[in-house]
Amino acid sequence: MTVKLTVLSAVGSLVWGTLLAAMRVSPVPLLRGAGAAYVNIVRNIPLTVIIVFSSLGLADIFGVTMGTDNFDIQGFRLAVLSLAAYHSAFVCEALRSGINTVPVGQAEAARAIGLSFSQTLRLIVLPQAFRSVITPLANVLIALTKNTTVAAAIGVAEAASLMKTMIENEAQTLLIGAVFAFGFVVLTLPTGLFLGWLGKRLAVKR
Amino acid sequence: MTSVLYDAPGPRAKRRNVIVSVVSFVLFALFLWWIWRTMDDKGQLKWSLWEPFTTAEAWTTYLLPGLGNTLKAAALAMVIALPLGALFGIARLSDHRWISVPAGVVVEFFRAIPVLLLMLFANELYVRSSGLSSEERPLYAVVTGLVLYNSSVLAEVVRAGILALPKGQSEAAMAIGLRKNQTMTSILLPQAVTVMLPAIVSQLVVIVKDTALGGVLLQFTELLNARSTLAANYANVIPSFIVVAVIYIVLNFALTSFASWLEGRLRRGKKSTGTVLPAADTGDATAAGATVA
Secondary structure: OHHHHHHHHHHHHHHHHHHHHHHHOOOOHHHHHHHHHHHHHHHHOOHHHHHHHHHHHHHOOOOOOOOOOOHHHHHHHHHHHHHHHHHHHHHHHHHHHHHHHOOHHHHHHHHHOOOOHHHHHHHHHHHHHHHHOHHHHHHHHHHHHHHHHHHHHHOOOOHHHHHHHHHHHOOOHHHHHHHHHHHHHHHHHHHHHHHHHHHHHHOOOO | OOEOOEOOOOHHHHHHHHHHHHHHHHHHHHHHHHHHHHHHHOOOOOHHHHHHHHOHHHHHHHHHHHHHHHHHHHHHHHHHHHHHHHHHHHHHOOOOHHHHHHHHHHHHHHHHOOHHHHHHHHHHHHHHHOOOOOOOHHHHHHHHHHHHHHHHHHHHHHHHHHHOOOHHHHHHHHHOOOOHHHHHHHHHHHHHHHHHHHHHHHHHHHHHHHHHHHHHHOOOOOHHHHHHHHHHHHOOHHHHHHHHHHHHHHHHHHHHHHHHHHHHHHHHOOOOOOOOOOOOOOOOOOOOOOOOO
16 A cells, blocks of 8 residues: 555656646746745645645545545545645755756757757756756655655555554554564665666766 | 746747736636635635634634644754764764664664654553653654654764765864864864754754644644644634644744755855755655765
8 A cells, every 4th residue: 555655646746746847947937936836835834734634625625536435545545646746846846956957058059959948848958857866856755655654644544554553453562663664664775775876877977 | 037948038939928827827716716616615714714713712722732732842852853863973974883884774774764653653662661641642752753763864964964074174183183083073063063054954844844743643732633623613624724734834934944044144154164965855854964975
């Protein structure tokens, strides 16, 4: 469950975060402002508040049922939605700093051969930016993996809520805690090492 | 309004920008209107639901004590985690393998575990093996979890801060005959503290946000938990969420702005070496030091 939550929200936050980053550097002031506002608001609210709101506010009051009446599936989808919404702000910030590391000459050359803004961004700047921010993005991904535990707050049966029920029912607190802790070490350490290696390998040589 | 990503707009680009602006404005407006309509339909805009926030009662019985507990837990966690983090960070830099390797293992281990698991675990441990009353326990558990996690993050910050100093500093210290711990305490640490300040302040934001975890899963009566009692009392789910979110935003935005102001000031300052750890935040700032090192 933890892995499923992580993968789905990672994809969601990557897509939405990229869009946000594009908005924040776009020539249209309104989009820039909206992007900045979104990032600043979402970054400063605890994820717990967002997830609990998605359940109590979005589902119960606004009637966003995420296309299902099954409470478990709905909780899972809401968790994915909130995790993606929260982490996309961080993806956006990472990408924006990546865009800043792309040398000015690249964008200038792109403009000089007559590419439009979206072409410059899609074909020249973003591919280079992505390669230089793999390590920061990996850190966001690791944070995301760990933050999936917050979904326990709305009753999604992932690692933390499992651990809670197990600890309450079994006697060996220490053992159960150690097993879950080990599980997360196994999940996050290789991700960090692999993506760090990938980041070094793909880094644009200058 | 100049950027390298696009040319200064000509007449056609200006027209296009206006069109894009109008279209996106309409979309935003539609979205806001939908929110407004649904809230209106569900009766969430009724003044009776918002009125409690203008009375002193809502603030003094629910929100302010909640906010107080949030700040208390965050402050306690920070005060305990900082020296611990400094200890582990310095231990990791030790020349003796038997000190640096265990410290490294501990730091990496606690950094890899979700803070929520640590809190749940600490809570259960306190239930079984200590005489804490059930009113005190959540605070202890929350602070324990936060300390374990954040001291390892701060250890990385400290390590990165010391490593970020120019090598000439420690070389000069050794050249004038200072011992290793003299070099550390009188040359490296004082400089590293200024280097680390922004990263430490932004870690504080992470701690404040993480206290909310304890409210939902451990019944620690912090801001978010106080919100649910308040909402249960006045039946105003949405308004209470909005008010609480605004409190968090104001609090954390102030801290983030302070961190980046500090960063800019230290970067420009003439007294320091000009190296500053940026206030990195990746959702829980696992990367605070790692990105710089």
